[in-house]
Amino acid sequence: QVQLVESGGGLVQAGGSLRLSCAASGRTFSSYSIGWFRQAPGKDREFVATIGWSDANTLYADSVKGRFTISRDNSKNTVYLQMNSLKPEDTAVYYCAARSAYGGLTRVWSTYNYWGQGTQVTVSS
Numbered sequence: 001q002v003q004l005v006e007s008g009g010g011l012v013q014a015g016g017s018l019r020l021s022c023a024a025s026g027r028t029f030s031s032y033s034i035g036w037f038r039q040a041p042g043k044d045r046e047f048v049a050t051i052g053w054s055d056a057n058t059l060y061a062d063s064v065k066g067r068f069t070i071s072r073d074n075s076k077n078t079v080y081l082q083m084n085s086l087k088p089e090d091t092a093v094y095y096c097a098a099r100s101a102y103g104g105l106t107r108v109w110s111t112y113n114y115w116g117q118g119t120q121v122t123v124s125s
Contacts, residue, residue, distance in 0.1 A: 001026065001114075002024050002025060002026045002029070002032060002098045002113075002114045003024065003025040003026070003114070004022055004023070004024050004025075004096050004097070004098060004114055004115065004116035005022070005023045005024075005116055005117070006020060006021065006022050006094065006095065006096050006116040006117065006118060006119040007020070007021045007023070007119060008020040008021050008119060009094060009119030009120045009121045010120075010121070010122070011122045011123075011124065012086055012121075012122070012123055012124070013123070013124050014086060014087055014088055014123055014124065014125050015085060015086065016086050016123070017082070017083060017084045017085075017086065018083045018086065018121060019080055019081065019082050019083070020036070020080065020081040020083065020094055020096075020119060020121070021078055021079070021080055022034060022036070022078065022079040022080075022081075022096030022116060023076075023077060023078050024077045024078070024079075024098065025077070026077070029074060029077040030053060030074040030101075031053075031100065031101050031102075032098040032099065032100060032101055032114075033050055033051065033052050033053075033098070033099050033100070033101045033103070033104075033105060033106075034050065034051055034070075034072065034079040034096055034097070034098055035047065035048075035049070035050035035051075035096065035097045035098075035099070035106075035107075035109075035112055036048040036049050036050070036070065036079075036081045036094060036095070036096055036097075037094070037095045037096075037097060037109050038090075038092035038093065038094045038095070038121075039092055039093050039095070039118075040091060040092040040093075043092075045095075045109050046061070046092070047061050047107035047108075047109065048060070048061055048064055048068065048081070048094070049061065049064065049068055049070040049081060050070070050105050050106070050107070051070045051071065051072050051079060051105075052101050052104070052105055053101050054072075055071050055072065057105065058070055058105075059105045059106075059107065061107070063089075064083075064090075067083065067084050067085045067086075068081060068082065068083050068084070069081070069082040069084075070082075079096060081094070081096075083121070086121075086123045087123060088123050088124065088125045089123075090121060090123050091121060091122050091123050092120075092121060093118040093119065093120050093121075094118060094119050094120075094121050095115055095116055095117075095118045096115075096116045097109065097112035097113075097114060097115045097116070098112060098113065098114040098115075099111055099112045099113050099114075100113075
C-alpha cells in the first residue's frame with residue numbers, strides 16, 4: 001500500500017515556474033513508477049509525465065515536453081515535477097499516482113493503483 005500527498009501548487013503568471021512534490025509513504029517506494037496527471041474543469045484527466053526506477057526512465061506528454069521535468073529522490077520517498085514556461089492551458093488540478101514499476105511506463109491513468117488528493121495549479125495570462 002502506498003499513500004501519496006501532493007504539494008507545491010499555486011498561482012503563477014504565464015512564463016513562470018512551479019515545482020510540485022509527491023511524497024509517498026511505504027518502504028518499497030523505489031519499486032513504484034510514479035505518474036503525474038492533470039484535470040481541468042470540464043475536461044478529461046490528462047497524462048503529464050511518469051518516471052520509473054530512476055531519472056533515466058521517463059515519459060512525457062508532448063504538450064509538456066521540454067518544459068516540465070520529472071525526477072525522484074528515493075531517499076526522501078518523493079517525486080518532483082519541475083514546471084517551467086507555464087502557460088494558461090497548464091491550469092488544472094495535478095495528481096500524482098503510483099503503480100508497480102515492473103509493469104513499465106504507461107500514460108494510461110486507469111493502470112495506476114494509488115492516487116493523491118491533488119494540488120491546484122493556476123496560470124494567469
